[in-house]
Amino acid sequence: MILDSTFIIYSSLIIACLIPLYIYRQKVFSFAYKTGSLEFFIKDLKQHMQRNHPKISLDYSIIEKTKDEKDIRIRETLIVEDIISQFFYHEYEKNTQKGISREKLWSTYEEKSFSNPKTPNDWIERRELAWIRDENKCNRCGMEIKLDDTFTTFAKDIAQGGGYNFENIIILCSDCNKVLNDKNPKNTIASLNLNDALIKYVEG
Numbered sequence: 001m002i003l004d005s006t007f008i009i010y011s012s013l014i015i016a017c018l019i020p021l022y023i024y025r026q027k028v029f030s031f032a033y034k035t036g037s038l039e040f041f042i043k044d045l046k047q048h049m050q051r052n053h054p055k056i057s058l059d060y061s062i063i064e065k066t067k068d069e070k071d072i073r074i075r076e077t078l079i080v081e082d083i084i085s086q087f088f089y090h091e092y093e094k095n096t097q098k099g100i101s102r103e104k105l106w107s108t109y110e111e112k113s114f115s116n117p118k119t120p121n122d123w124i125e126r127r128e129l130a131w132i133r134d135e136n137k138c139n140r141c142g143m144e145i146k147l148d149d150t151f152t153t154f155a156k157d158i159a160q161g162g163g164y165n166f167e168n169i170i171i172l173c174s175d176c177n178k179v180l181n182d183k184n185p186k187n188t189i190a191s192l193n194l195n196d197a198l199i200k201y202v203e204g
């Protein structure tokens with residue numbers, strides 16, 4: 001039997017993601033430890049996801065499904081695990097993006113847009129303009145990102161003949177890049193810290 005590699009990768013990612021979550025549980029749930037209020041915890045969680053990942057539509061039925069769990073900490077863990085898993089599995093298709101008005105383009109733009117295994121020397125400008133075009137937001141989850149934290153992918157892979165033209169450049173946050181870039185050898189347990197945002201939200 002041949003296992004679907006995407007399934008294996010995503011499963012590994014989720015496991016990888018949950019390990020640090022378990023380790024940092026005390027820290028993650030410091031808010032709830034203080035108040036013991038599930039209601040506030042859920043409100044915070046929803047606000048956090050809405051603010052940081054507005055394009056990820058979430059199903060919160062896990063709250064109802066875990067209603068028989070008496071231990072509030074276990075219940076909160078189950079809820080957060082479910083939300084993280086939904087973030088991973090969020091269905092996303094790489095689509096052609098908007099272009100940039102012609103007056104903003106430069107004389108060598110066209111010739112350097114063609115598919116080429118070597119990144120063009122004006123790539124930094126292209127990346128920045130694509131980031132501005134997308135109002136600094138991740139195309140997959142909608143998170144607002146700084147230019148320095150911006151990752152990119154291509155609607156059509158360069159290896160498949162995709163070019164460096166703006167219509168082909170997609171802006172991503174680091175977490176979505178990790179989820180999508182399943183060929184990235186950095187996607188190991190040690191490097192995956194996707195739960196960082198959740199840790200921060202309870203601390204902040």
Ligand SMILES: [Zn+2]
Pocket residue numbers: 138139140141142143172173174175176177
């Ligand atoms: Zn994202």
